[in-house]
Amino acid sequence: MKLTQQQLETHLWGAANILRGKTAGQDYKNYILSLMFYKRLCDQWENEADDAIAEQERQQRRSFTEEQKAVYRARGEHRYAIPEGCRWGDVLAASTQLGETLTRAMRGVANANDELKGVFTVDWAQPAPDGSGKPLIPNEVVHALIQHFDAHDLSNASVPADVLGHAYEYLIKQFADDAGAKAGEFFTPPEVVDTLVRILEPQPGDTIYDPTCGSGGMLVHSAGFLREAGHHATSAQYFGQEMNWGNAAIGKINSVLHGLEAEIKAGVSTITDPAFKEGDGKLRQFSLVLANFPFSDEFWWLKPEQQTDDKKKKDKLKKEIFGKEGFKDAYGRFGRGTPFKAPPAGYGDYAFILHILASLNARGRAGIVCPQGVLFRGQPEVEEETGEFDAKGEPKIKRRKADDEHLIRRTLLESGLIDAVISLPLNVFYGAGVPACLLILNRHRPRARRDKVLLVYAARHYRELSNQNELRPQDVMRILVHMQAYGDAAKVPKLVAKHSKRIREQINMREHEEVERLEVWYADAAARLARLEAELATKQAEFSKIKAKTEKTKAKAAVEKLRGQRDKAAAKIAERDEKIAEARRRAEDDRRDVDATGQELGALYGDPDELLKHARVVGLDEIGENEFNLNIPRYVDTFEPEPRVEVKDALKALRDAQGDLADAEARLGDLLKAIGYAA
Incomplete structure (x- = not known):
């Protein structure tokens, strides 16, 4: 069967x-x-x-x-x-x-x-x-x-292999929900992965790499995109590295069950010991990289076995590993011989970003989940008064060097490597409460947009769940339309039509799967209810025929016991039916929102002032004027206006509040008089 x-x-x-x-x-x-x-x-x-x-x-x-x-x-x-x-x-x-x-x-x-x-x-x-x-x-x-x-x-x-693969992914998701904050080590929410994959659009012949692959979701979803386009999963090649042996094992199994034949290396850090190298020792380069690396890793420069609790040992290693030029990198990713400064010891974000960049071939593209701090951390070079004066009475000026992260970001921008930045809603990742974004890099950008960056503010739209937030299909659609239109209003109608059709099918499929899942979960309760109702009907029929008082009392007790058991089973089925109804309501809301989102996007691209609240293509000159700070609110109007209140409504509310205050003071006065504290 x-x-x-x-x-x-x-x-x-x-x-x-x-x-x-x-x-x-x-x-x-x-x-x-x-x-x-x-x-x-x-x-x-x-x-x-x-x-x-x-x-x-x-x-x-x-x-x-x-x-x-x-x-x-x-x-x-x-x-x-x-x-x-x-x-x-x-x-x-x-x-x-x-x-x-x-x-x-x-x-x-x-x-x-x-x-x-x-x-x-x-x-x-x-x-x-x-x-x-x-x-x-x-x-x-x-x-x-x-x-x-x-x-x-x-x-x-x-x-069938596809059924087992889907069930395996479901099981990983269940384990992630169960693990809570620790799930971030091995699991990226599928909606985020799907967004990245659809932005990068894997093609046959691509070499696809995830340097911190966890349970392999980025690779599996890339293969799924190829299958959706009518290609075989193995029309691309897949590579991953994961420091944690247990998580790497989950990723390898995931790869085998989905027919990827991925090569996944485990047990060492991607930064200190990158696993994929050419014969000459240089980093292997890939056409597509997707990653969700550990946010702001303080000790990114240490091998796993060196990350002890001994501060003295860490300080000694830091002196050995960091020279005047910063981290001594044997693989030419940053530091001397590259245009990039070495990342600071305290934040590992740019270490991973520069590793990914070094791992891209000449036409390579990358989608990276990052903390939003990478967009604005680090100060430019500044001149400031010291508070002292020279012999002429002029204030002395001290020049402070630019911070490393500022210099790295500036070089990335001036090199035309950053294609887009997309801010995400808070709390969509397990255990990561910090604001996150998607950073899109491309080594072979169209000439027309090499001196531009697309900035998308996608933090407004999400579904609020009990423990975290979730990107809905229509929220993913917003991001994809902004990204693929890249400011061109003429492209929007076709993009909306394409994504709307696919997303409605996705919502329908999810609804069907959720309803079937609930029916399977409650199958034992349904069978129990059917059995108890049959038994109860039989007992009630027997009860009506009993004449003897003693036997009738016993039979009545048996009927009441069965009725109680039947009611408990019926309550479980009522619980199932409510959950099914909720799944259908949610799906119907999402279907309706897809249409509304499509209309909203069409209207946005017809109203430039309104579009500025959601997405904007910004020139490098303006970014330079902002000292290469990419904090999205500098360019996109993220201000949420207070709801409009009519003056007459405000005055009524004020009068009501004043009346309530007078009543409270009167009651307090009465209570004080009652206990002898009369004014």
Whole structure:
């Protein structure tokens, strides 16, 4: 039986519920995701073997014995090798020391496949920290997980690759929601990723790179864009680096499940030890880079193993690593020999930005999630009075050098590398409360816009959720129309029509998926309600026929008990129906807003004064006059006017307030008199 995406999601999240709280912090996501992938590999191996045997039986027009099937099964061709003793059946047959058995099987699979090195990073036999010798995850919990996963076949015969890929992404999103602030280490909200990918528009032949790839979402969405355009995912090549081994493993699995064949390196810092280099040691260059790097990393210049709590060691390393020219970079990204100053030690943002720039080929383009501080931090060179006077009585002047970040930003602008800056709503990222923006770089910009920068203020429009904010499809549409029109009003109608059609389809699909997901989640409650209602009807029919008083009392109690159980199940179904109704209301609101947004964009580009409140193409000369400060409110009117109030309404409100004050004073006077404090 083929599983739907929603059934698979429910099944996988059920496994997470078994393990939650049994591991350190949020580590349980790595256990569940790796176990799911291992089960998929094993099931697909068996499926490939069955298909090969069936084909041989068809060709030879005879049925094989079990012994013959075993021979074909062992020597058949498989996408991934699963050594004997490392198959799912071997794990399922074990009864004791399941953690050791599972870890040994997973590592055996990784060792047999170069592509899977580094995928299985968890140790199911890890001892508990209390020194008891017992495993951190008890044998019975591992057994429950194995039995849970054994309930469904995860091969292509039951779960097509695209369904499993979508379910895997859903699971990552659920883990991110569960992890809260820590999720920023491995997960970028899909709406932000989708925005970046659609701005950059990956093409067949692109080499696509993410230097801090986390769970691989940037790469996966790039492949999705290519598929949407009718190309195969492997028409581009994919590369990623991730310092955290566990997150890199999630990214590798994500890549395999989506058929990307991405090359993901792990365990070292992109800044101190970039993994992708040419034979001569220079950085490898790519045609497209997407990234969401760690914001304002204070110790970007240290290797992971050097980032200890020992301040003296850090200070000593800082003297060794930073010279008069700043960070001594062996890869020519900044410092001596480049037009760029080395970034300051305290903020790593420009270290990542300059690494990305150095990783772009001559026609390369990049989309980067940044803190908005990169737009304005750092002061230009200034002359200031010291408060002292020379022999002629003239005030002495001291010249203060420009800060490094100012110089880097100025060089980026004067080199024509910054194509656009898009400010985002607050709180759209997990654990990052600082204002963020999208920085778009392009080494091969159209001549007409090389001395211009598009600035988009997209912080007004979002959906407010309980823990964070979310870009809606129509909010993404606004950004894309501004970006792709680049100030040209003539392009807007076609862009609105193109994006409106796609986004309405996206909203419809999300609504369908959400409703199906809720129906699957509440399927057990629905079945329970149907069973209880049938039982209740039967008991009530029996009750009407009972004559004896004692028996009637017992039967009545049984009916009341069933009725209570039925009411609880009915309440769960009412809860489901309300959630479904809310999902439909939200989708209907979004569909209506898509049309309204399209009309709004058309009107904006017909009214230049109103457009200035949302987006503006700014010349480099004006940016220079602003000392190369890119803070968007300097160029775009982000002021939110107070709501208009009629004078008569204001006067009425004032009179009402004065009346309320007089009443309160009178009541206070009465109370004081009552207790003997008469004036």
